[in-house]
Amino acid sequence: QGLADYMNQTYDAQVRADNFYMTCGAAASLTISLKALVEGPDDEIILIAPFFPEYTVFVHNANAKAVVLPPDTEHFQISLDALEKAITPHTRAIIINSPNNPSGVVYSADTYEKLAALLTRKSQEIGHPIYIISDEPYREIIYDGLPILYVPKFYKDTIICYSYSKSLSLPGERIGYVLVPDCAADAQEVYTAVCGAGRSMGFVCAPHLFQDVVLKCLGQTGDMNIYDENRKLLYNGLKEMGYDCVYPSGAFYLFVKSPEADAKAFSDKAKKLNLLIVPADSFGCPGYVRVSYCVDPDMIKRSFAAFKKLMEQYK
Known part of the structure; x- marks a missing residue:
């Protein structure tokens, strides 16, 4: 009731x-x-x-x-x-x-x-x-x-x-x-x-x-402002590095187009830099990866150096 x-x-x-x-x-x-x-x-x-x-x-x-x-x-x-x-x-x-x-x-x-x-x-x-x-x-x-x-x-x-x-x-x-x-x-x-x-x-x-x-x-949530700040931080940071990102209006995921056709190969290269991202083949969308940002904001900031190194492999 x-x-x-x-x-x-x-x-x-x-x-x-x-x-x-x-x-x-x-x-x-x-x-x-x-x-x-x-x-x-x-x-x-x-x-x-x-x-x-x-x-x-x-x-x-x-x-x-x-x-x-x-x-x-x-x-x-x-x-x-x-x-x-x-x-x-x-x-x-x-x-x-x-x-x-x-x-x-x-x-x-x-x-x-x-x-x-x-x-x-x-x-x-x-x-x-x-x-x-x-x-x-x-x-x-x-x-x-x-x-x-x-x-x-x-x-x-x-x-x-x-x-x-x-x-x-x-x-x-x-x-x-x-x-x-x-x-x-x-x-x-x-x-x-x-x-x-x-x-x-x-x-x-x-x-x-x-x-x-x-x-x-009922009617309660966690602090959505933290997710929102993480969303903007990650989205803007990766866009500035040249990543092609889908603009997220909800949830706590960023969907990123892989710089190469094989998203699994891209994810494997990311893993060598201690970045854990998920190839989206199993989500029915090959060529993309999912990045979760329900993490401490400092972790997102610390990840940028690795994301930059990753992108440099494709330039």
Whole structure:
């Protein structure tokens, strides 16, 4: 009930206590939601690159097929033309993640409006709803005064997966939920399937102690100013050295284009300079790397000499 009250006050969500299923975080929420929605091995789940690599594991665990949408490397929003071509009668859901891991990009209201119009039309064409599964562990880590958008306001057939960890600066302390709003198609049946899927996979009752803690953390976050300062420090520092960086409006990652086509080779060279960065091939976006800036600001400053040496190898 506390969650419902908070979501209604904050987002005018018009949800009830019975719309929430408590979980051990967003990963559990995603696996449960997929298990609830997938009806057979021919079902397809669309993933928008770049995406968290474990999405493919979650989809395969649900006995469905992962259909990967190539990245829009110009804006890192959603390529709607490519999405329309990817939708088939077997499409069951599409997973979206904003603010995005790994790019740090935040989807705009215009993107959501166009996505909703497309999915509404395609759902009518194929004769069953295409659900959005909105993965939102970074919901509150957002910058530049951008609004936090409530996805069901744009598209009613939306299931939200949330985690109280990243925004509280406590990654690893997992408590979260699946939210199936009443506006979603077959909402009661989907919620019942969520409950059944949770039990079938052993996610029986999220830790009660953490459920109590959630009530004391509603609307609270870590200090977003520290992330924001780190973001500007790293983004501006690497841009000045000649790195091609995607501007991050959320989360705590910087997405950087590799100076060579092989991002793994670039990451290996970085590792020799004690820089630990992640090649984005597994995120569905070859040629890029992810840099995390949820670190002490001094570490970012100390890294610049190494980043400069790394770039000098390509000049």
